[in-house]
Each structure stands twice: as structure tokens, then as C-alpha cells.
Amino acid sequence: MATKIICLITTIDDVYDLYGTMEEIELFTDFVDRWDINEIDKLPQNIKTCLLAMYNTSNEIGYWTLKERRFNIIPYLSEAWADLCKAYLKEAKWYYGGYKPTLEEYLENAKVSIAAPLMLLCSYFLTTDKITKEALDHLDELPSIMRSASLLLRLANDLGTSSDELARGDILKAVQCYMNETGASEEVAREYINNLVHEIWKKINRDMLNHCPFSEPFLSANPNIARTAQCFYQYGDGHGVPDSWTKDHLISLLVQPIALN
Incomplete structure (x- = not known):
């Protein structure tokens, strides 16, 4: 589940940085803030897919936690997503405004x-x-x-x-x-x-x-x-452009055995 969240974060970050217009990312942020997908068709298909994936994955985690931990985490998880998207939006406004x-x-x-x-x-x-x-x-x-x-x-x-x-x-x-x-x-x-x-x-x-x-x-x-x-x-x-140094580093850490002599 954590891996799904990280993949979604990376994708949604790119929506704000590269793929969405200012109007689209403002709409995206508003939908996340309200945790409401009723007007999702106002977004283009690729961004709509990201929003639905975020919404469905969060509800999946919420269902698992409610079943296993007997606690409804959706209000906390949705607030965290909203805070993140608002922070992304602020950076986008800085960029487009030259601030x-x-x-x-x-x-x-x-x-x-x-x-x-x-x-x-x-x-x-x-x-x-x-x-x-x-x-x-x-x-x-x-x-x-x-x-x-x-x-x-x-x-x-x-x-x-x-x-x-x-x-x-x-x-x-x-x-x-x-x-x-x-x-x-x-x-x-x-x-x-x-x-x-x-x-x-x-x-x-x-x-x-x-x-x-x-x-x-x-x-x-x-x-x-x-x-x-x-x-x-x-x-x-x-992370974004893994080179030989990074790959060798991770292979050494996670795959290659440690010599005991």
C-alpha cells in the first residue's frame, strides 16, 4: 500500500509540474480539498485518471485500516492529500508568476x-x-x-x-x-x-x-x-534519473552478501 502511495505522489507531482494547466491544477486541488469527484469530468482524461487513482487507493487503505485497526482514517488521509496538493499549487503559482x-x-x-x-x-x-x-x-x-x-x-x-x-x-x-x-x-x-x-x-x-x-x-x-x-x-x-553509481550503491546495500571474513 505504501508503494502505491509513493507512485501516486510521483505521478501527481508531475501533473502539477508538467502536464496540468494552471486552471486544471486549481480544479484538481479543489476536488482533493473537498474530497469530491462528482465534477471530475471537467478534467482531461489523463489528469482525471490520476485523481481517481488517488481517491480509490486512499479509500482502499481506509477500508483496510477500518477492518484491521477499527479506525476511520479517511478524514486524516484526505486532509494530508489536500495539504500536499495545496503545497504543489503554491509552487506552481510561484513558477508561473516568476516569484x-x-x-x-x-x-x-x-x-x-x-x-x-x-x-x-x-x-x-x-x-x-x-x-x-x-x-x-x-x-x-x-x-x-x-x-x-x-x-x-x-x-x-x-x-x-x-x-x-x-x-x-x-x-x-x-x-x-x-x-x-x-x-x-x-x-x-x-x-x-x-x-x-x-x-x-x-x-x-x-x-x-x-x-x-x-x-x-x-x-x-x-x-x-x-x-x-x-x-x-x-x-x-x-530517483528520476538513476545512474550506475546509484544502481551499484543499492545493489551493494540490498543484494550483495556481506563478507564475514
């Missing part, structure tokens, strides 16, 4: 648009035997550990992909936001972002030791999503 956000403004939106909050929410639903309102209220506030994991995923992605994405046509990423804001060179900006990554890792490590109403499997998912990001984007865009 250049500050680094702080960019990261405030990017911690949602990177989709980690949605992925981690699904992780909570799928790994927690007893879902509690206390935990859900805490999740709704985007606790520090989730915020830090989201920022690390965003920054690792930006360090590995920003040059290619800008060449294709996209908003400024973290490196370029810092350059535009301070007048720094790209080398200095990358050094600043790498230092920021280092400081955020310290926060994650502290947060792992703090008391919060989550089980260990969900807590571990937060640093793990950050580790995965740094693995995929260590040598460039290992």
Missing part, C-alpha cells in the same frame, strides 16, 4: 510538498496496531521529528536534482533560494545547505530520545526516510 521565495519561505512550503508528511502518516496507519486520537492529534501538528525528516528529504533531493530540474523549468530550489537571497556562489550555497542537513540530523537524533505517543516502528520510519533520501540523491537524481 523567487526566500529560503525560509521555500522550506516552510517544501516540508509539505516533498510529501514526507503524507508518506509518514501512511506509515503510522500501517505499522501501528492501536491507533489513538492522542497520536493523531500530535501527527496533525507535524511534530519536530516529522518536520526534520521532511526537511532532510527535501534538502537531499535539492542537492542532487536542482540543476537538472531548473534546466527543465521549475521553481528555485534550496540552493538557488540561498544564492538569490544572499548573493552567494553555488559552492558556498551548497556548503550552507550541507551544514543545514548536519544540524537537522542532530535534531532528529534528539527527537528520537524524547517521549512521544508513537511506537518504535513509526519512530524509526522518520530517520529511515531521511537515510533513504541521502542514499538516492548522493550522486545526483537517483
Whole structure:
């Protein structure tokens, strides 16, 4: 189920970045925000298919969770999708309007648009035997550990992909936001972002030791999503354009046996 969500996120991100007009993605966002597909025929076929896939997959996860965990998660899942689509829409408006956000403004939106909050929410639903309102209220506030994991995923992605994405046509990423804001060179900006990554890792490590109403499997998912990001984007865009470095790295990690002598 988590794999389906990630595939949908990647596809819908491309709808906002590449395939949808401003009018279409505004309609898409409105439908998701209202969780209503009654007027879906206003969208072109390809975008309509994406919306239906998101809607049906979310309801499938909701049905499974209601049956296995006896808790209706649809209100929380639909809200997370709406937050993500609103963040995508804001970035699209920045791009079409030629707006250049500050680094702080960019990261405030990017911690949602990177989709980690949605992925981690699904992780909570799928790994927690007893879902509690206390935990859900805490999740709704985007606790520090989730915020830090989201920022690390965003920054690792930006360090590995920003040059290619800008060449294709996209908003400024973290490196370029810092350059535009301070007048720094790209080398200095990358050094600043790498230092920021280092400081955020310290926060994650502290947060792992703090008391919060989550089980260990969900807590571990937060640093793990950050580790995965740094693995995929260590040598460039290992997700969108996987090269030999990324493939060799993953094969070494997941397939090849570890020598014991």
C-alpha cells in the first residue's frame, strides 16, 4: 500500500509540474480539498485518471485500516492529500508568476510538498496496531521529528536534482533560494545547505530520545526516510534519473552478501 502511495505522489507531482494547466491544477486541488469527484469530468482524461487513482487507493487503505485497526482514517488521509496538493499549487503559482521565495519561505512550503508528511502518516496507519486520537492529534501538528525528516528529504533531493530540474523549468530550489537571497556562489550555497542537513540530523537524533505517543516502528520510519533520501540523491537524481553509481550503491546495500571474513 505504501508503494502505491509513493507512485501516486510521483505521478501527481508531475501533473502539477508538467502536464496540468494552471486552471486544471486549481480544479484538481479543489476536488482533493473537498474530497469530491462528482465534477471530475471537467478534467482531461489523463489528469482525471490520476485523481481517481488517488481517491480509490486512499479509500482502499481506509477500508483496510477500518477492518484491521477499527479506525476511520479517511478524514486524516484526505486532509494530508489536500495539504500536499495545496503545497504543489503554491509552487506552481510561484513558477508561473516568476516569484523567487526566500529560503525560509521555500522550506516552510517544501516540508509539505516533498510529501514526507503524507508518506509518514501512511506509515503510522500501517505499522501501528492501536491507533489513538492522542497520536493523531500530535501527527496533525507535524511534530519536530516529522518536520526534520521532511526537511532532510527535501534538502537531499535539492542537492542532487536542482540543476537538472531548473534546466527543465521549475521553481528555485534550496540552493538557488540561498544564492538569490544572499548573493552567494553555488559552492558556498551548497556548503550552507550541507551544514543545514548536519544540524537537522542532530535534531532528529534528539527527537528520537524524547517521549512521544508513537511506537518504535513509526519512530524509526522518520530517520529511515531521511537515510533513504541521502542514499538516492548522493550522486545526483537517483530517483528520476538513476545512474550506475546509484544502481551499484543499492545493489551493494540490498543484494550483495556481506563478507564475514
